[in-house]
Amino acid sequence: MLKTCLSDGRYLDFVQLICEVACRAIRNPSKIKWARDWAELLTCSERFKKCLSSSAVPFSYVRGAVAEATEHGDWLLVDEINLASSECLDALMNLLEDSYHKHPKFRLFACMNPVTDIGKKNLPLSVRSRFTEIFIRETRDAEQLGVIVRTYLPSIQPTRLCSVLNLYEALCHKYPGKYSLRSLCRALSFASDNFFGSDLRSLQEAIEMSFLTDLNLESRTTVLELIHKYLGKKTDSAIPPPDYVAGKYINVENYYIRRGTNEPQDDPLYVRTPSVRKNLAQLSRVVCSGRYPVLLEGETSTGKTAMVIHLAKISGNTVIRINNHEHTDLQEYIGSYAPDRNGKLIFMEGALLKAMKAGYWVILDELNLAASDVIEALNRLLDDNRELYVSELNTTVRAHQSFRLFATQNPAGSYAGRKRLSRALLNRFVILRFDHLPFSELSQMVVAS
Structure with a gap:
């Protein structure tokens, strides 16, 4: 009966049947040890039935990671704690009060960079005094x-x-x-x-x-x-092609880039001068690794964005460009709730989240124009685990293996509004410096075009 209701699209009848089965199970003495599970199923089904029978939005209160950790006895790690807002710190401090009920195995850890770096704030003494501090130096042994x-x-x-x-x-x-x-x-x-x-x-x-x-x-x-x-010096011998299925890789300046889902296209208007070829080789070397984010830094019109678009075009990869500005919000990256055609409120994925799932390439243009807290929110994506927590969905999204992240920026202080990014953030990128082309190569480009 349940299968028939689902196949016919009779979702209200489907939920009603689940409610009836759950009620009978709760009243059955022989199933008393499963009563709590049946009660949770009944509660969820009743809530969903209300959503189906009216135009109500199917929202419910969902416990966050902190509440779950305190209840289940997990270990909670708060990374970059000195970037958190005052409200967030107050909520964390409530966990440490003796009156707050916690699982005996619950543990709270926090990490932070020294406040000597850009964008890092001092922790309030009332917060800092609640922790046992351990300063970890970078080993040189x-x-x-x-x-x-x-x-x-x-x-x-x-x-x-x-x-x-x-x-x-x-x-x-x-x-x-x-x-x-x-x-x-x-x-x-x-x-x-x-x-x-x-x-x-x-x-x-x-x-x-x-x-x-x-x-x-x-x-x-x-x-x-x-x-x-x-x-020693590198040899000039050609790099052997990957030992994989033929046709899955494109040779770009002697580095093999994995092909995308699109058909690779020629780009005859893109002129490869000696300097351009050198920069393209450096970029291709990072891209062939398959996981490291790249930051291209240089003056205006040095070809940073154009080179990434060119590389995506000749390798058959879809590239999405996100222009940053001083009012850029994290929702532009990840997404937000918005009404659909029928007036229903649904979660509309942002460009970055879509690209992560589909395996596209993303260019975060003018990165140092965006607010620091917006950029720092991407730390988890820039790390080796390449994942992003979406608080609106209470889920963690892991990047597709073909996903690549690029960012471009002008040098800090060279143009209005360009901020200096923290060393901790910059260290997560492989940074490529782009200089203006020599005058002799400019004439070569004019002749070629």
């Missing part, structure tokens, strides 16, 4: 770093391990505050995938991607010399 390297690259040779550690120490000493342990781990993770046919070539490409791109020309030359000193 060679033995601990060696354990990290061997975790990512178990078969690395001892001499090469020493070379990697010496290179990392030299780079951190040469450019203090520029690199972090995340930079090293990102390089090791990329090298462990061995996209480039040999362990050494993969390590060289990974180190260059993680340590070389966010530099001016002079510093880039210095870092490249250090990489050559400790790891």
Whole structure:
């Protein structure tokens, strides 16, 4: 009977049958141990029946992650706690009151960056005093770093391990505050995938991607010399194609990009000068990794957005461009509730959420024009787990394997309204610096067009 009601679209009858079955089960003494489950089913069914029988919006109160954790005895981690609003901090402090009923196994943890970084606020003393503080420094101990390297690259040779550690120490000493342990781990993770046919070539490409791109020309030359000193120069041999199904990858400047669902198209109007080809190769190297977000930084008209659109076009990927401004709201990324054609209130997914599910490419244009709290809300998506919590739906959305995130911005302070982003946020991106084309290449573009 239930199956018949569903197939015929008689949803009200379907819910009514469930209610009757639940009522009988609750009254049955032999099913007393299941009475609570049947009661919850009856409550949900009655609520849904009211929604079906009228024009009411099917909203209900849903307990959040904090309430669930306190009831079930979970461990709750509040990340970037010094970015939270005063109201949010007050709600968290209520959990620590003795009068608040908590599961005995419930534990509360919090993380924060020092307030020396941009956008980070001091925690109120009334909040800070409730925590036991542990300051965690970034390790520089060679033995601990060696354990990290061997975790990512178990078969690395001892001499090469020493070379990697010496290179990392030299780079951190040469450019203090520029690199972090995340930079090293990102390089090791990329090298462990061995996209480039040999362990050494993969390590060289990974180190260059993680340590070389966010530099001016002079510093880039210095870092490249250090990489050559400790790891040697890269060979000019072609990178072998991926050992997968033929036709699934596109060769772009000797890096293999996974094809999208669209048919790859030629882009004859896009002129590849030597500088453009060098930038395109750096971008393709990051994209072929399949998971790292990219921030393209440069002056106006240096071809940042155009290059991402070009790469998406020739690889058959759909690209969505989101223009940021000082009034950009998180709802523009994720979505919000809005009426449909029939006047029903439904959740309309934002461009970013749609792209995450469908596996599209997204360009967050003029990133440093958006408010800091909007950008920081994307931290979870920028991390390795590549997921986003949607509070309106009380669910976590994990990104499709083909999803790629790009962002563009002008240098902070060079134009009105461009803010300096926090080091913690920037460190989550692979940053590519774009300079203006040399005059000789401008004439080449004019002739080609």
